[in-house]
Each structure stands twice: as structure tokens, then as C-alpha cells.
Amino acid sequence: MPPHVTIVMATRNGARHLPAQLASLARQTHRDWALFVSDDASTDATPAILADFARRHPLHLVPGPCAGTAAANFLSALGHPDLPAGPVALADQDDVWLPGKLSRALRRLGPEGTVPALYAAESLLCDAALRPLRRSRPPQAVPGFGNALAQNLFCGHTLVLNAAALALIRQALALLGPDGTRAIPWHDWWIYQLLAGAGARLLLDPLPVALYRQHPGNALGGSGDLRGALRRLALLGSGRWGRAMQAQAQALQQTAALLSPAARRTLDGFLAAPPAGPGRAMALQRAGLHRASAPGTAVLLAAAALGRV
Template identity: 35%
Template structure:
């Protein structure tokens, strides 16, 4: 008999963190689940860490892609090796709270029309510092976000999905690199209701390295393509792509990149990494402009002064 939930985790370069991720799943209170870890062409010891745990825990399975195929393709490989009616996502450097699966399963059992159940997350910071990452919660709020922005209304590693809905839309589309989740939400929204739980059920790790210019550009480009494809579902994707590429706006892309890099620096500082935040802005100064660092430092100084006055 298949388990009630399958957790799918792609790994690449995760040798230092995947053991802790799997340990958090081994501590789950929900009794019926398995874990499919997909090795996306790793070059470190991540697969060895997984294999050692799988040798002592039959709930854990390691599947190898043979080469680096990317997140979307690796996730589809993982889905092909699952039999559960519910599929949960987790990344190889994140941590699931012990009751995460049980809480999301309860929500899915309570609403047969619910196809995606996500949650808030707790960003992992320096020492005990952590921040709450919030997302729109109700179906109406999530649908509004999908209708009016290019941002994902879910933390992808924090979701649980109904397998039948995933199959109905064909799983992940590998053409949408770095926006495969946003593309999925635009398609799966028509299969049923969407929900984010208020409680943070996943601890979400932020890499101080941040996003590269290439990745941000790719993410923006494919998010625009996903939006256009959703608006014209009967057009071949090649035709939609041609229209999107013809309408590309370099100035708009530059503004998006600068905004995302500045927001990432602010998140690093809030998580207790102010030096890393400044270092990040220095590395990407050609994207954010020469005044970004002094403005950032001045803003954080003012913020610290206000906090000190409130604390008196």
C-alpha cells in the first residue's frame, strides 16, 4: 500500500545540509510518508549522505538523474517515482517542523477541493535570529496575487499538492527555468482551491551568495513567458515566446534586477548578516548603481537609531 504523502527533494551541491533536512523528515509526527531524493548530477558527497540514510530507513529513496538536468526536470523525475496521493516539496537545505506533514495532510483531508496547501516560513538567520516569511493565505488573496503580479504566492519548498491535480496539468514544465513554480501555480489554479496556512511549517535557509544577474534575468523572462502562456493557452509556446521576446524592455528588466538585489541585501541584514549585505551590494553595484551602498548603510543606521530610541 502506498504512503499517504511523498516528499520530493532535488539535490545538487547539498552535501553539508541534506542530512539535517532528512533528519527533520525522520522526526515527522505523520506516520505515512516516504521521501524521494533526486540527485541532479551532484559533484559533492550529497548522494552518499542520502544513500547512507536510505540504507537504514526504508522510507528514504535516492534516484539519480545521471547528469545535471535542472530543478523542473529533476522534480518530474522524482514525481515519476512516487505513488502517494499527496506530494510535498522540500529543498535540501531547509528544515520541516515536526508537525508539518500532519498539519498539511489535515488541511487536505478537510477540503477535497484543495489542490495546493502551502504555509508561511521562518527564515533561518545568524544564531537564534529568524524572520517570518508571509504569503497571501486565502484562495481569493492567492488568486489576486497571481492575477496582478509576477511573484510566486507560495514558498515552493513549503507546499503540499494533490497528485491528481499535478498530473492533470502535466507536472512541471522544464522550459520555465527558475520560474517553474510560478508557471505551475498559473496552471494548477484551475484544478481547485489554493491555500497558505498562517503557521510557519518550514524553516527556510537563505544563502548569503544571493541570486546572480543571469538567474534574475532568466527568472523574470520566464515569469513573463508563463504569464503570457496562461493568458493565451491555445497558442503554441513557441509563438508566445516570440511575442514576449519582441516586447522585452531592458529598462524594466534593469529596474526589476536592482529592486530584487536591494531587497535581498535588506533580508541578509535583517537576518544578522550586515557585512554580507554590504558585500552583496558591492558585488552587484553595476546592477544597483553606485549610490546603493551608501544609501543602504544610511538607511540601516537610521533604522538602528529609531530602534534604540524605542528601547529606552
């Protein structure tokens, strides 16, 4: 029998788009699910919308950490003692799932085993009114730890974890503690890093399974067009991307006991690299850091030489 799935959602003043997402959960062809919501003290109609949904569907609501980021809210939910064991699907409050999303992810993950597994898929990018913009592009890279330190291939709005992956994440969160998790800028990127470093099965699905709403409130938004490229270049040039890489690597170092020896060597090589100059670029290259394309890797190494990553 297909397993029971817990859908984990982090909310914060999401009333504008939340009803459409909740309706899409209710339309899933995989019916055996329950919703687990961590709400960061919403002051709009979000609590009322969730309460209404709970009259018809299984929903467990817990208070969020109110740490100021969606990443902290999601990680708090994943480590919450009330969250049941088993497969978990992450859901953003402002997107819309296509009806077969859960069923397809579970088929790709396969029977539950002891090896952690992580699934993500492509999306149809839409504007705030869900008018189609474009389809996201599958990455031209094999996922792995060297790539995970440099970029995120597993976007959070489509993530599904098997039970073993959730158990591993909860081990890591226990090692970090609340202060450590709040230092992580991007929860989905860190999940990819942790699972890649621990030898998990990493499954990228080229089929779109969700409508990814693009609006000013996005934490990052989609890539694949000029606007997305410029946004990411601005993050790189400002040093924000590099600071995020460093913060997440330091969090991974605190969970090094969960990583493979090869991943620990790669992580150590990154953290021990000189702060700037050609030596830093060479150290990152020796450690195996790379992006999905050769030009992307070249930009990464150039930014490393300038001390931006």
C-alpha cells in the same frame, strides 16, 4: 486514516545542509511517508548521506536531468514514472521542517477528492547556521490566476499537493515534454500558475512550518526585508523577472487545454500585449494581472510600460 505522502526532494551537492533536513523529515509527527530523491549528479557526500538515511527510512533515488536548475530537477521528479500517485510534499535540500508540518498540511488539504488542491505555509527565515532572522509575512492577496502570472505566493519549500493536483501536474508535464519543462525558471511558481488556472483549491497557511535557510546558494531566497526587496527590484530592472514571466506563460500556453476558459483569456491577454509602452501596461491591467499590494501592482505596470515585464 491519514494518507501516505511522498516527499519529493531535488538534490545537487547538498551535503553541507542535507543531514539537518533529513533529520527533520524523520521527526515528522505524520509517520506514513517515503522520500523520493532526484539527484543531479552530486559530486560531494550527498549520495553517501542519502544511502545512510535509506538504511533507516524508505527512500527511492533516481538520477536527475542535469539541466542546470533546481526547477528542472523538481519537475523531472514530479513527472518521473517511478513516482507513485498520491499526495506529494516538496522538500528543499537545505531547509529544516518543523515536526508538525506534514500533519498540518494534510489537515488543511482535507479528505482526498477529485478537485486539485495546493498548500503552502509561512516560514521562519534563518541564516546559514539556522540562527533566526525574521518570520515571513503572509501575502495580502487572495491567490488566483491573475496574481499567479505576476508573482509567486506559494514558495516551494512548503508546498504540499493532493493526489489530484499531482495528477494534473503530470498531465501538464506530459504535454510539455522534457524540453518544455527545462524552459521553466521557477517550478513552484509554475505549479501555482497551473493549479490556479485549472481552478484548484489554493490554501495559504499563516503559520510557519519550516526553517528557511538563507545563504548564497539560494535560488531566490526569502522576501519581506530590504535585502529581499532590492534583490527582486534588481531582477525586475534587469528584465530577468519579465523573461521568467514570459517563459512560464509560454509553457502554460502549451497546457492551455488544462486551464479554465477565464484563465485562458487572461493568459492570451498577457501574451498578446504590446512589447512596451503604455499599451502594454493597459493590456496587463485589462487582463487582470496584479501583485499582492497596490504599490506592487503599480511597480509591475510601470515596469511593463518600460518593457521590463
